[in-house]
Structure formats: C-alpha cells, structure tokens
Amino acid sequence: MNIYRKRAAQRIALVSVILAAIGSPVAWLVSRENAEEEIVSFAIEESRRPLAFLNEVEAPEVDKMRLAQDGANALAGGIFDIAEIYDARGKKLAEQSSPTGSRIESLLSHHERPAYRDAYYENKAIVFDGQERNAIRVFVPLFDNQRQLLGYFEGVRLIPKWQITQISSDASIVALMVAIASLLSGLTIYPVVAYLSRENERKTKEIFSSHISMMEALGRAIAKRDSDTGAHNYRVAWMSAKMGERIGLSGEPMQGLIIGSFLHDVGKIGIPDAILLKPGKHSDDEMHIMRTHVAHGEEIVHGAGWLPSVAAVVAAHHEKWNGEGYPRGLKGAGIPLEARIFAIVDVFDALCSKRPYKEPFSFEQAVDILKQGAGNHFDPELLDVFLEMAADIHATISTLNEEQIRSLLRESMTRHFVISQ
Helix, strand or coil: CCHHHHHHHHHHHHHHHHHHHHHHHHHHHHHHHHHHHHHHHHHHHHHHHHHHHHHCCCCCHHHHHHHHHHHHHHHHCCCCCEEEEEECCCCEEEEEECHHHHHHHHHCCCCCCCCCCCCEEEEEEEEECCEEEEEEEEEEEEECCCCCEEEEEEEEEECCHHHHHHHHHHHHHHHHHHHHHHHHHHHHHHHHHHHHHHHHHHHHHHHHHHHHHHHHHHHHHHHHHCCCHHHHHHHHHHHHHHHHHHCCCCHHHHHHHHHHHHCCCHHHHHCCHHHHCCCCCCCHHHHHHHHCHHHHHHHHHHHCCCCHHHHHHHHHCCCCCCCCCCCCCCCHHHCCHHHHHHHHHHHHHHHHCCECCECCCCHHHHHHHHHHCECCCECHHHHHHHHHHHHHHHHHHCCCCHHHHHHHHHHHHHHHHCCCC
C-alpha cells in the first residue's frame, strides 16, 4: 500500500474510532435524557386532567379542597408516588402518597412555597431498598386559557426498574448505532481519499518527471559547451543529497539542494566560448565575465519556477565562509545552508576528478586541502560532517561512470520527490 494511502487509512480509522468513542457516550446520554423528558412530559400531561376543577372560579373553598384531594388521590394512585396540589398563592390544597411515596418522601429535599411560571423537573438519585434508583420530581404551574395562574402541581415518580432497564437498553442501542455509523463513515470515506491519493501520486510523478526532464535538458546543454560538467553535475548532486540526508534535510530544502547542485553552473550557457573554453589562465576582464555565470544562472532558475532553495545554491555556490567569495561577498551563516553544503562537495569532486588541465588528486590529498579550507572557504561544522562520510562517498563514486552515477542520483531523487511506496 502506498505510504500516503496507508497513513490516510490509519488517520481515518483513528478519527472514526475517536468519533465513535466520543459520539457513543454523548448519544447514550442524550437518548437517556430524552427518555426522561418524555416520561416527564407524559406525567405533566396526565396531571392536568384531574385538576380541571381549578378552572371553576366560583366553586366554594370547601369544594376545591375536596376536589383537590380527589385529584391528588387519583394521581398518587396512578403514575405518581407523591402528588401535591397548591392554589395560585402557593397554599397547599391537597397531598397524597402511595406506599412507595411514603417511604421515599424523607429522601427528598424540601423546597420553598411554589412561585414559578415554567414547568421543570429534577432527577434525583436515591438509595431505595438497598439499590440506587432515580426519582423524578416535576413542578407544573397550571394556567387557564388566558394564561392566568390557577395553581401548582408537584409530583414525584420513582422510576420502575423495568423502565430504567428499557431506558438504558434504548440508550445503548442508540450509542451502538452512532459507533457503527462513525466506523462505516470512515470506511465510506477511505475509497474517496485513496482515489484522491492516487491522483495526487500520479500528478506528483508527472511533476517529478518534468523536473527531471528539464534538469537533465539543461544539464546536457551545459555539457555540450563544457565537457567537464556532465558527470560532475550528477556526482555533486548525489553527494549533496547524501550530505543533506546526514544532517536531516527533507522536503523542499532537500529537493532544492539536489536540483540546485545539479544546475549550479547552468549560467555558463551565457558565457562566450572564447572565455568558457579557454585552456589557459583568464585575464581579469575575462574572469569578470566568467563570474557573471552566477547571475545568468539565477535568471534561468528563477524564470523556470524552481524552488527558492534551487536559486540559493545557484546564486551562492561561489561564496566563501570568510566572506571573500562572489558575487555578493556573503559570510558565515549568511550564506544559504544549501550553498554551504554544495561548496564542500563541489571542491571535493573537482579535486578528485580528472580535468583537461590536471590529473585527479588522491583521496588523502583532497581531504587535506578541504581541511585547510575549514573556516575560510567552508563552514567548519558542515565540513566535519562531510569528512565523516568522505571515504564512503569516494569509494562509491570513484568506480562509477556517468550512467551509473545518474542512476544513483535518480534513486535519491525518487526518495525525496516521489511518494514512497
């Protein structure tokens, strides 16, 4: 499985599990609360019918007391265990309890004279017969058709065990359905993400191929004019990648380092043949023109839309740690990291390679010359890193031809440009 699709699958699975883990308890609680509210709504509705006598404004007080007691008796013998009826001033007209209500009344908190305008309820956990049970207490203001307050009804219901079991069972089913829905959503989403990942991979490979094609086309153009740069470009780009990996570079900085190292001398396309191919020493004027290849290179890579770190290598690969390089005289950490890496591998490869004007130096000679440049030409810390790798790098590239080193570079670029498999 492609690593990005694998990561996507893992993340979708994780999110689905988290949603299930969070959603299920929430769904359980909401379902349980809704069930309780349904019980309360039913209880409130049932309480209104026996108390219709309160609408009879002209009824004698004695009759109201009797009718209130009849209503309380009916309610306490039905869905409530305790029923209390009050008039509009909060005076208690009647009270009745079932046997269960009489036993739980002492477990309930007392309250002030009723004076509320909206119905509400309380759910209190109590210990009844050695078991934890729930007692729901409802508070209901009673109004006539003109919203005039007629009185109050307060009732207590001990929820039966069977109802608690039913509520918990229904809530558990809802919670399970939410968990299953969360997991199924993840399974449904994954194919879409996998498709998008494949498309992204395909486009990434297309971009990678276009980068390679453009990079190698420019490399061939340089090599046509300066035969020393062909294999050299592949070697320094591969060595830069190895060193970048050692210090932990990745992503765009690593990509820019590789491309910038390969194209470091792309600006030589703009240098006249008489100067570029001159076998002897250049005059001061010729050297001035030769150094303009850096500016030409910057223009080329900027125009091609390469990553910023590509231009950093091309623009600063002749800068020196002590500030005596060109074209800007940058110094120390003011030189981009990618250019400081490249400067070391570029000189190392030049020393170890055969050129028309010299034979290759031995590995030991090349290392000694690099050490002499520490703190002057090269970043001393980066040089120490390179010297730890130098023997292995030299052993690898010293026996390879251009095509073989090209293959090595492609392997490095595949790791850093293309989605890993």
